[in-house]
Amino acid sequence: MLPSPLDPAIVPSGPREAIDGHRVLARAVGFGRALRRAGLAVDLSSEIDFARALGIVDIGDRELVRAAGAAVFTRRRDDRPVYDRVFDQYWRRRALKPNLDGPGTEHRPEATAADEGTPQDAPLPGDERSDLPEDRQGMPIPTDGEADEDEIAPDTVTISPDAYSRSETIRHRDFDRMTAQELRDAERLVDLLEPKLELRRTRRYELHRHGRRLASRQMFRRNLATGGEVLEWVWRRPVRRPRPLVVLCDISGSMERHSRLLLRFIQALSASSAVKTESFVFGTRLTRVTRLLKDRNRDRALAKVADAVTDWAGGTRIGESFRDFNHKWARRTLRTSGVVIVVSDGWDRGDPRLVELETARLRRNCHRLVWLNPLAGTPGYQPLAAGMRAAFPYVDDFLAAGTVASLERLGEILAGGRGADPRRGSEAAAHVAPSPDAVRTFEPPVRVTREPRDPFAAQPLDGRAAGTQ
């Protein structure tokens, strides 16, 4: 659609005479390209919009140009810091205001028609960092040593960047080189899982012969042909969809042996279109990896995750990570009451009371809280680690994880509750907000029972899960 700038109610204004349209377009496209390099999703139409915007705002006003570009190029809040950074770089060297300091005294060949404005500012091609006011006085600020930062991944949201950075063990895992066998395992798991996912009734309806509600609209419509005599009854029923999944995966040191398989599993889950999956990893901090895992090249996706996460194999702060999730992501990812899967061994360095408080809150925000614990497959395991103990009363399903055999059981758990009461076990506990200062007495956790034949089998605590199908 071609918009109507000729709208009589809106009279364009601004000093435009002096500006060559072709040049403006070239700059807009150049700027768009710079943004794209930095990772924003910029397309040609937004570049054209920006060129048009430059024609109608006062381009002598830097902040106005910045705001105009932000409206056109950014699509989410997280884009904004990246945008601002690129804007500062790009429009510094190529200041748009014509003839600010008199005619240009110097023309670099590589900066085609775009550098008329700030003659003193003639940095080397790689040196684009100096600040505008200083430019004007001919005193470019030296680069501040962050030059490598250009290749940042805007998809990554590190949520609490300053927390615990001193004590954090920063290490990269080489889990992105996974064997073909492991890969197949992860995919097979998801295939097994998909048809079993718990369904949620949506508010949309479809016509169905065995529906329970009258589809009055369609019925009237069809029966108009017979002059309004109701000859045909039409029924409808709600459309059902799998509940969205949110996976919070522990990647701390104690989980090191399991994180490869689990991440592959999460990745395969994200790649499937049947269910919406949001994924986060946490050690000492929470990192959202949903978008990173969307990469079609699976190895590259995992490599990106490895780069994005800085707390590999460090300590664990379950409480803080959960709190970050509850504050910043719960509303955005659990709106339609999803299923939360926590993968962690429950070894936690932080305050168990915080773990308890935040797990309780997490439980109230979701439809069902599943905890996969790699240690739970060990004979005689009891959730005694401080973090696990604190979180335990709020967990709906507590299972072993870490091996393919045990993950296969996850499907059965996720499918549970169809028909039967979906909230089992800890419902009462979850709805009582624990007061942080009350001293809680823990009852000895229920023993995880095992089937004698399958050492890896996951068992729900109350032993009812398998029977609810």
Next chain:
Amino acid sequence: MPHTLASTDAITEAFRERGYIADRSIATAVFLGLQLGRPLLLEGEAGVGKTELAKVLASSLGTRLIRLQCYEGLDVNTAVYEWNYPRQMLEIRLLEARGQADHATAHDIFGAEFLIKRPLLQALEAGSDGEPPVLLIDEIDRADEEFEAYLLEILSDFQVTVPEIGTIKAERPPRVILTSNRTREVHDALKRRCLYHWIDYPSAAKEFEIVQARVPGAPEQLARAVVAFVHRLREADLTKVPGIAETLDWAAALMALGAAELTPELVDETLGVVLKYEEDIRQVRGETVKSYLAEVAAGG
């Protein structure tokens, strides 16, 4: 008086007259939306004035505001148009009773008088007589993907096809404002058609202006204290920090109580106006309130 809104300054001015204090980046986004004929997608925390902006825009342009509140399961029948089936049935019966049923044609029962126009269709048609309306599609994140996909079509062509009548096209497309609370990510395809603006919490100085504009008669000292306190709360680690709407409610509530300044007791009693989660209130009430008030007094 309707404005021409011919520049960002004109927009800021027109909005200010209507009690909406817009910073330049919002004004620029609105200005570009009008000039380029693009929908404007506003995101921000709850209570920062997204919906209000659409209302003020409509009033500034001297035009109608047509609002579509989104929810899960919103469909074409409730968003665009629907045939008034009961009335059609009645019409058929009437035709029969008058013995005209044999001569009746489809036009007799699929005429405009049987069409119930929902907000989107109203918005497309309203532009034909005079100023195009402002169409507010509120909380698009609450609608499901199916509706979003449908909206894509409308926002690119500004036309709707009713099979029995034909295509209805907006002579002058409405000015579209979409809002989202980010309870989920709006699809990229829809975002691509829109200009985007994230509305942040305002600075203390700006929020003070807003309080003055919206709660006229609030004592200056009280208004400053309220704003400073709310700003302190926004830094705290709360489940839901207060938005501008809460600031305004609070200032109004305190005025109704005849308060001239903030005291710890007064804050404790009225905390429910500002904080909406029980655990937040429990966390702040008492000592924390006192220490915040001391900070605020020291800072101001």
